[in-house]
Amino acid sequence: MSTSAKRKAVSPTPGSSPPARPAPAGPTSPAAGSPEAAGVSSFPAAPANTDDALTGAHWLQQGMPEEDDQDADSSLGSDVESSTASISSSIFNYRMINGRTYHSDAVTDIEYWAPNDEKHLDSLEIYYHGVELLNDHQLHMSPLKDNIERVIDIGTGAGFWAIDFADKYPNCEVIGTDISPMQPSWVPPNLNFEISDASKEWTYKPNYFDLVHVRFFVGAIEDWNAFYREAFKVCKPGGWIEHYDHSPVVTSDDGSVVPGSAMDTYGKVLAEAARRIGRSATLADDDTMEEGLKAAGFVNIQTKRMKMPLSPWSDDKKLKEVGLCAYSTLSADVEGVVQYLFGNVMGWTPEEISVFAAHMRRELKDKNIHGYYHWKYVWAQKPEDAQ
Numbered sequence: 230m231s232t233s234a235k236r237k238a239v240s241p242t243p244g245s246s247p248p249a250r251p252a253p254a255g256p257t258s259p260a261a262g263s264p265e266a267a268g269v270s271s272f273p274a275a276p277a278n279t280d281d282a283l284t285g286a287h288w289l290q291q292g293m294p295e296e297d298d299q300d301a302d303s304s305l306g307s308d309v310e311s312s313t314a315s316i317s318s319s320i321f322n323y324r325m326i327n328g329r330t331y332h333s334d335a336v337t338d339i340e341y342w343a344p345n346d347e348k349h350l351d352s353l354e355i356y357y358h359g360v361e362l363l364n365d366h367q368l369h370m371s372p373l374k375d376n377i378e379r380v381i382d383i384g385t386g387a388g389f390w391a392i393d394f395a396d397k398y399p400n401c402e403v404i405g406t407d408i409s410p411m412q413p414s415w416v417p418p419n420l421n422f423e424i425s426d427a428s429k430e431w432t433y434k435p436n437y438f439d440l441v442h443v444r445f446f447v448g449a450i451e452d453w454n455a456f457y458r459e460a461f462k463v464c465k466p467g468g469w470i471e472h473y474d475h476s477p478v479v480t481s482d483d484g485s486v487v488p489g490s491a492m493d494t495y496g497k498v499l500a501e502a503a504r505r506i507g508r509s510a511t512l513a514d515d516d517t518m519e520e521g522l523k524a525a526g527f528v529n530i531q532t533k534r535m536k537m538p539l540s541p542w543s544d545d546k547k548l549k550e551v552g553l554c555a556y557s558t559l560s561a562d563v564e565g566v567v568q569y570l571f572g573n574v575m576g577w578t579p580e581e582i583s584v585f586a587a588h589m590r591r592e593l594k595d596k597n598i599h600g601y602y603h604w605k606y607v608w609a610q611k612p613e614d615a616q
């Protein structure tokens with residue numbers, strides 16, 4: 230399976246220059262009738278052309294937002310070509326970018342956007358709770374039998390789902406795979422973690438797993454059709470695959486996420502950066518999942534769509550809590566989410582990222598902004614008579 234050209238990890242070095250970028254956008258001011266003029270929030274105005282909207286210079290010109298300039302009422306306050314690599318010390322030789330660590334080049338040559346350090350993992354734990362709650366704490370959607378034998382969680386991260394699943398099904402062997410060895414060691418006895426690159430050919434026996442589970446894997450895979458073919462191969466006839474994922478494009482139903490705002494920029498630049506390294510970041514907005522599963526041979530394809538508020542702005546009790554989890558996660562590590570894709574791929578400087586992140590945090594705090602992500606849960610079955 231092909232991977233994109235390897236982009237080396239870069240730490241800033243004296244005398245190094247950033248990649249060539251378009252000229253900065255000119256200074257901006259709020260237009261009459263704009264949300265800012267209406268007192269909704271203070272946004273940098275959108276750069277005049279789309280290319281400029283994808284660069285960071287524009288954000289540097291804004292300067293840091295003032296933390297305390299919001300009306301208290303509108304602010305939230307404090308509230309291997311084979312897939313399996315052997316465990317060796319080289320998998321801990323993490324890539325280092327601007328003080329953050331990423332998976333080791335010894336494990337895979339693929340580009341993956343998220344750091345694997347403690348700061349990012351801490352934020353993921355809260356997020357896991359929010360993602361679970363969004364789907365009413367249903368660990369799985371497929372009608373699994375009580376006597377299932379083997380389940381695999383691809384891109385397990387810190388193994389939150391795998392641990393919960395292994396606890397619920399103590400007689401089932403659970404495997405969690407990842408390219409970073411960041412899983413805990415105190416786990417249920419029926420759970421094992423493996424360091425393995427899911428974008429390569431899978432080495433598990435054919436017709437082996439009752440369930441292949443994939444969650445929050447956006448931006449990880451270049452060829453989803455190939456990925457689902459591998460999943461089909463290892464899935465038992467009559468077994469299931471579940472893929473629960475989202476799109477980072479931020480939307481609002483009431484227009485409160487304004488073009489050119491940090492929230493608007495966030496999703497658009499992430500999606501464009503992912504596109505430039507051959508990935509789709511918009512799995513929940515398009516039909517990649519359903520079409521890939523169908524092409525691989527899965528049947529009984531079912532879809533559930535959900536909206537995840539990015540802060541606790543919703544009147545709905547559940548969505549308010551989901552929003553609080555999303556808010557805590559994102560505001561704790563905006564830099565971690567954007568650094569690789571904005572910096573290494575799109576050429577933003579660390580300073581531009583830093584100013585942008587401050588604006589993003591400020592907008593996340595503003596309860597007049599009703600931004601949300603799309604999430605999509607897709608589950609499907611391997612035909613009983615399949616080989």
Ligand SMILES: C[S@@+](CC[C@H](N)C(=O)[O-])C[C@H]1O[C@@H](n2cnc3c(N)ncnc32)[C@H](O)[C@@H]1O
Pocket residue numbers: 332339341343353357383384385386387388389390406407408409425426427428443444445446449450
């Ligand atoms: C955003 S995290 C989500 C983790 C977990 N599924 C959850 O819901 O909390 C995605 C994980 O996929 C892992 N990953 C990325 N590319 C991968 C690949 N090609 N093969 C296996 N794991 C990968 C990353 O290291 C990261 O831990």
